[in-house]
Amino acid sequence: MNCTINKSTIRIFGLCAFYLLYLFIGAAIFSSIEYSNEREIIENLKAKRQDFLQSHKQCLNDSDLEEFITRIIKANNRGISAIANLTVEPNWSFGQAVFFSGTVLTTIGYGHVSPLSAGGKVFCIFYALFGIPITLILISACVERLLLMTNKIYEKMKTMSIFYRNQTTINMKALTYTHFGLVSTFVLTFFFLIPAAIFSSIEHEWNYLDALYYCFISLTTIGLGDYIPGDRNEQPYRVFYKIATTFYLIFGIMFLMLMITVLTQIPQLNLAKLLSLEMEKSNDPERQLLSSEGPASSSYTRQIDEEDGMSIQPPKF
Numbered sequence: 001m002n003c004t005i006n007k008s009t010i011r012i013f014g015l016c017a018f019y020l021l022y023l024f025i026g027a028a029i030f031s032s033i034e035y036s037n038e039r040e041i042i043e044n045l046k047a048k049r050q051d052f053l054q055s056h057k058q059c060l061n062d063s064d065l066e067e068f069i070t071r072i073i074k075a076n077n078r079g080i081s082a083i084a085n086l087t088v089e090p091n092w093s094f095g096q097a098v099f100f101s102g103t104v105l106t107t108i109g110y111g112h113v114s115p116l117s118a119g120g121k122v123f124c125i126f127y128a129l130f131g132i133p134i135t136l137i138l139i140s141a142c143v144e145r146l147l148l149m150t151n152k153i154y155e156k157m158k159t160m161s162i163f164y165r166n167q168t169t170i171n172m173k174a175l176t177y178t179h180f181g182l183v184s185t186f187v188l189t190f191f192f193l194i195p196a197a198i199f200s201s202i203e204h205e206w207n208y209l210d211a212l213y214y215c216f217i218s219l220t221t222i223g224l225g226d227y228i229p230g231d232r233n234e235q236p237y238r239v240f241y242k243i244a245t246t247f248y249l250i251f252g253i254m255f256l257m258l259m260i261t262v263l264t265q266i267p268q269l270n271l272a273k274l275l276s277l278e279m280e281k282s283n284d285p286e287r288q289l290l291s292s293e294g295p296a297s298s299s300y301t302r303q304i305d306e307e308d309g310m311s312i313q314p315p316k317f
Contacts, residue, residue, distance in 0.1 A: 049065070078114060078116060091113045095230075095241075096113065096242055098243050099243070099246050101127075101246075103249070105134075106250060108221050108222075108223035110224075111223070111225045112225050139257060140257075142254050150179070154175075154176075158175060176266050180266060183259055184259050186255075191251075195211075195215050196211040197211070199229060203227075218249055219253055219256050230245065
């Protein structure tokens with residue numbers, strides 16, 4: 001028993017070591033790719049700032065410009081645009097509020113718009129406290145029902161494979177991989193590739209890679225907030241666009257969870273089983289022996305001369 005638990009513990013430590021290595025490798029790659037671009041942007045910004053101060057040195061000093069830029073950045077971080085000196089549509093219109101509520105409940109949380117008032121912050125806490133569990137329960141229930149549909153498709157695939165090949169045995173591993181391939185192709189096509197094409201056509205400043213990046217970052221609930229659909233003030237049908245995007249995010253997360261669930265049903269690809277204590281316990285010979293014996297009443301055989309309705313009475317002490 002201790003041996004099997006130790007195996008699971010060793011695997012967990014191994015996974016932790018791999019995770020840390022993966023974390024540091026990712027950090028090194030991101031740093032090497034982005035550092036030079038960041039330095040270039042900083043140098044260009046410093047040069048433009050210096051040129052601006054030089055051309056307006058008679059009416060503007062460095063401290064005034066610094067204060068003005070700081071206020072602009074703070075407003076922009078709260079989702080308030082300073083372009084044309086005003087925001088055409090308020091951030092808390094109904095469409096924008098639906099989009100914000102959706103990002104809170106799905107835990108995407110772009111962070112481009114946030115409550116400014118104390119009352120809004122308090123309400124957001126309680127709204128998320130009750131709303132996030134409800135969202136998880138709803139998505140899990142929907143995924144469970146969608147999984148029944150995909151399992152029916154799997155059974156039909158198995159039946160068709162037996163019928164057309166005229167054999168009683170089939171390659172279950174190949175059939176399972178094919179089933180997962182169909183589900184993943186459906187999800188990737190209708191929730192990543194096609195939506196990316198739609199977003200890139202609507203958002204004029206996005207190319208296809210930007211739109212595909214947005215779909216992935218959003219549906220995986222990473223929510224970096226560097227790309228936000230419908231953020232342009234002149235966006236036509238902005239309210240409808242925001243609400244439609246909210247429902248896309250909810251359904252997209254739902255079908256992505258379905259794909260992951262189908263993946264975990266493949267024993268060869270379910271790495272979580274290697275770390276499960278229950279899996280280790282089920283392989284314990286002592287537990288297997290105890291579970292196979294069962295209670296004494298289950299091995300009872302009714303005698304021929306025993307009357308109907310007669311049952312074994314527990315001994316009286």
